[in-house]
Amino acid sequence: MTAQLNPRGDVAVLVPAAGAGVRLGPGAPKALRLLAGEPLLVHAVRRIAAAPSVHTIVVAAPAADVESVRAMLTPVAPVTVVPGGAERQASVAAALAAVPAGPEIVLVHDAARALTPPDLVESVAAAVRDGHDAVIPVLPVVDTIKEVDAAEQVLGTVDRSALRAVQTPQGFRRSVLDAAHEAAGDPLTDDAGLVEKQGVPVVCVPGSELALKITRPFDLALAEHLLTHTP
Numbered sequence: 730m731t732a733q734l735n736p737r738g739d740v741a742v743l744v745p746a747a748g749a750g751v752r753l754g755p756g757a758p759k760a761l762r763l764l765a766g767e768p769l770l771v772h773a774v775r776r777i778a779a780a781p782s783v784h785t786i787v788v789a790a791p792a793a794d795v796e797s798v799r800a801m802l803t804p805v806a807p808v809t810v811v812p813g814g815a816e817r818q819a820s821v822a823a824a825l826a827a828v829p830a831g832p833e834i835v836l837v838h839d840a841a842r843a844l845t846p847p848d849l850v851e852s853v854a855a856a857v858r859d860g861h862d863a864v865i866p867v868l869p870v871v872d873t874i875k876e877v878d879a880a881e882q883v884l885g886t887v888d889r890s891a892l893r894a895v896q897t898p899q900g901f902r903r904s905v906l907d908a909a910h911e912a913a914g915d916p917l918t919d920d921a922g923l924v925e926k927q928g929v930p931v932v933c934v935p936g937s938e939l940a941l942k943i944t945r946p947f948d949l950a951l952a953e954h955l956l957t958h959t960p
């Protein structure tokens with residue numbers, strides 16, 4: 730049975746958490762590594778569960794850890810846990826298949842964005858509720874961007890004014906995300922990419938610096954610092 734958070738909510742949040750965390754270095758699967766003494770996944774789920782619109786949370790865990798993840802999350806929030814896949818896209822598809830009837834808005838989040846504030850969950854969901862079929866949180870690109878060839882020789886400078894760094898949660902009308910995953914081919918790095926392939930317009934809303942993706946050891950150290958130094 731699928732666990733329910735707020736029966737009056739209209740949002741299901743999928744949390745792919747089955748990645749290895751190769752770029753973080755050797756250790757447990759990334760979502761289970763500790764940040765200030767608690768797994769990244771616990772931080773992420775706690776913040777999602779604090780968003781009032783959330784009806785259902787479905788986590789895609791490493792296949793070998795489904796039971797321990799279920800036990801770990803029981804005191805945090807009512808959550809459904811399914812085994813993830815070999816690629817992020819497969820993990821999202823597995824979680825999507827477990828969403829019960831009810832929520833018509835589906836957000837896809839990363840366990841690795843463990844400090845994402847509940848307000849960002851709400852603002853992405855609100856934009857879908859306002860009529861947008863696909864919504865992504867973004868930040869401006871702050872560095873100068875160069876295009877290079879295979880020998881790392883610079884080919885040119887890219888106009889960064891039209892570039893955005895994309896975060897999660899990404900929000901979708903449920904039927905749109907279902908259709909995009911049904912039609913999916915080779916794995917893409919985000920769900921908006923699948924929806925774009927269907928010709929559905931994707932709109933941007935302001936992201937949050939706290940929604941950084943913990944990818945490399947520096948990010949983990951930064952997140953640890955932020956946790957202890959932000960209100």
Ligand SMILES: Nc1ccn([C@@H]2O[C@H](COP(=O)(O)OP(=O)(O)OP(=O)(O)O)[C@@H](O)[C@H]2O)c(=O)n1
Pocket residue numbers: 744745746747748749750751752753759760789813814815816817818820821838839840841842942943944
């Ligand atoms: N097969 C996979 C791969 C990734 N993810 C999840 O997708 C999110 C974003 O992926 P990323 O941060 O790139 O995590 P990893 O794939 O674990 O990182 P790496 O590429 O360094 O191994 C993470 O929450 C990760 O757990 C997943 O559920 N299933």
Ligand SMILES: C[C@](O)(CO)[C@H](O)COP(=O)(O)O
Pocket residue numbers: 817839895896897918919920942
């Ligand atoms: C979904 C995502 O977090 C949006 O920025 C990102 O695309 C995940 O990419 P990764 O290659 O799995 O880190």
